[in-house]
Amino acid sequence: MSKVPADLRYTKSHEWVRSLADGTVEIGITDHAQHALGDLVFVEVPEAGRSVKADEPCAVVESVKAASDVYAPLAGEITAGNPQLAAEPEVVNGDPYGAGWLMRLRPAPGALAAAALLSAAQYQQLLDSEGD
Amino acid sequence: MARQTPLFRLHQELGARMVDFGGWAMPVQYSSQIGEHHAVRRAAGVFDVSHMGVLDLRGARVREFLRQLLANDVARLKTPGKALYSCMLNERGGVLDDLITYYLGDSWYRLVVNAGTRDKDLAWIRERARAFAVEVSERSDLAMLAVQGPEARAKAARLLPPAEGSTALTLEKFVGRELGRWFVARTGYTGEDGFEIMMPAADAVPAWRSLNSLGVASCGLGARDTLRLEAGMNLYGNDMDESTHPFESGLGWTVVLVPPERDFVGRAALEPLAREGSPRKLVGLLLEERGVLRAHQRVLARDAAGKDAGEGEITSGSYSPTLERSIALARVPAATAGRVQVEVRGKLLEASVVKPPFVRDGQSQI
Numbered sequence: 001m002s003k004v005p006a007d008l009r010y011t012k013s014h015e016w017v018r019s020l021a022d023g024t025v026e027i028g029i030t031d032h033a034q035h036a037l038g039d040l041v042f043v044e045v046p047e048a049g050r051s052v053k054a055d056e057p058c059a060v061v062e063s064v065k066a067a068s069d070v071y072a073p074l075a076g077e078i079t080a081g082n083p084q085l086a087a088e089p090e091v092v093n094g095d096p097y098g099a100g101w102l103m104r105l106r107p108a109p110g111a112l113a114a115a116a117l118l119s120a121a122q123y124q125q126l127l128d129s130e131g132d
Numbered sequence: 133m134a135r136q137t138p139l140f141r142l143h144q145e146l147g148a149r150m151v152d153f154g155g156w157a158m159p160v161q162y163s164s165q166i167g168e169h170h171a172v173r174r175a176a177g178v179f180d181v182s183h184m185g186v187l188d189l190r191g192a193r194v195r196e197f198l199r200q201l202l203a204n205d206v207a208r209l210k211t212p213g214k215a216l217y218s219c220m221l222n223e224r225g226g227v228l229d230d231l232i233t234y235y236l237g238d239s240w241y242r243l244v245v246n247a248g249t250r251d252k253d254l255a256w257i258r259e260r261a262r263a264f265a266v267e268v269s270e271r272s273d274l275a276m277l278a279v280q281g282p283e284a285r286a287k288a289a290r291l292l293p294p295a296e297g298s299t300a301l302t303l304e305k306f307v308g309r310e311l312g313r314w315f316v317a318r319t320g321y322t323g324e325d326g327f328e329i330m331m332p333a334a335d336a337v338p339a340w341r342s343l344n345s346l347g348v349a350s351c352g353l354g355a356r357d358t359l360r361l362e363a364g365m366n367l368y369g370n371d372m373d374e375s376t377h378p379f380e381s382g383l384g385w386t387v388v389l390v391p392p393e394r395d396f397v398g399r400a401a402l403e404p405l406a407r408e409g410s411p412r413k414l415v416g417l418l419l420e421e422r423g424v425l426r427a428h429q430r431v432l433a434r435d436a437a438g439k440d441a442g443e444g445e446i447t448s449g450s451y452s453p454t455l456e457r458s459i460a461l462a463r464v465p466a467a468t469a470g471r472v473q474v475e476v477r478g479k480l481l482e483a484s485v486v487k488p489p490f491v492r493d494g495q496s497q498i
Contacts, residue, residue, distance in 0.1 A: 042423060
């Protein structure tokens with residue numbers, strides 16, 4: 001059974017979004033996603049300063065088995081990529097909602113409100129319907 | 133509906149993630165693919181390989197038949213129990229399958245063929261066996277476990293009665309023997325020492341549980357794939373198939389062209405290639421940058437002088453848990469040497485050309 005923290009919001013493509021105090025958001029992949037991928041061996045995160053559109057592929061997570069794109073849950077400017085993951089991609093498996101965050105982003109004006117993010121309960125329903 | 137091995141319910145009980153492999157429902161991993169990989173390199177792991185086909189061939193002319201059917205020469209098998217790795221080719225020299233042949237007696241050989249090709253193989257072999265009055269029986273009554281790793285033989289031998297266990301430990305590499313109800317062979321597909329054990333289907337679940345209780349890790353097809361890739365062993369359907377021949381698949385060493393009068397299927401197509409050299413070859417690649425090599429990525433080859441040598445393609449690629457970097461097998465132009473570039477997700481990354489294996493008996497060969 002995957003963990004779905006109540007204080008985060010989610011996408012149908014299994015990213016999570018955390019609102020930070022400075023108005024930026026932190027983004028990662030969910031416990032369900034890391035488990036489905038298996039042991040991660042390569043993570044590529046975007047560089048600070050890059051502008052992304054909603055649903056644009058902006059990071060790559062690769063397990064032994066397969067490569068998978070990570071999509072921007074909302075439009076904005078990347079403020080940081082997690083620098084630890086180049087050397088230690090397995091951190092995403094071990095702590096997907098904490099040390100395994102992928103990127104931070106400053107939302108474009110109105111982007112947070114416009115993004116169709118799921119609540120924890122809604123995301124849990126999605127997982128249940130996928131048979132997790 | 134995918135076919136199930138006698139261990140299907142046990143895999144589910146052990147929490148395996150099941151996938152379809154060659155029409156069979158097989159465990160891809162139990163907990164961690166990398167953990168299972170390391171268990172085999174450092175201690176011991178057990179794989180369910182019951183999906184592979186076991187064919188018994190019997191008849192007075194069975195050796196003569198196999199000398200025509202296979203590109204390697206079973207006449208090399210002099211002592212009962214000895215195994216031989218070979219390609220079975222079509223008339224164009226394309227690889228129908230790669231298989232292991234055990235010489236069990238002058239009128240009895242056993243073949244172990246791939247899961248995805250077993251039905252096709254069976255039809256091909258039966259059609260040709262008739263002329264030699266060779267009887268082909270599929271041993272669907274048997275399960276097969278591969279126990280692999282530096283501690284594998286000692287642990288697996290404890291499942292046998294003491295006298296038979298001692299005998300199992302005297303088996304030389306690439307030799308198998310019937311020990312009671314089991315056929316135990318010192319073979320494998322991981323680059324580690326170990327046994328492959330064929331046994332009545334009803335023995336498989338208790339044997340697996342006993343191995344687990346001796347500390348042998350349950351391992352899935354995911355770990356099997358990274359282990360065989362590190363060992364530089366081909367996977368049928370990835371690294372060779374009916375459209376490729378042994379000389380461009382790293383398997384020239386299994387093609388025996390002497391004596392010239394042995395007219396095996398595919399020989400006529402291979403002779404010019406043997407004489408003039410194959411325009412393509414299979415090499416190992418070691419990624420020199422961060423990223424992961426995957427099957428079907430494009431390879432931009434260079435020759436020994438660093439000049440453009442044309443294009444090739446990765447046939448198998450993954451992350452090597454032992455080397456902690458990405459490795460691959462690639463089919464490239466014959467002149468390829470030194471370094472190549474691989475197109476990985478839109479970027480060109482540098483890779484070194486190396487001679488497989490990458491890892492043997494737990495040690496890096498790079």
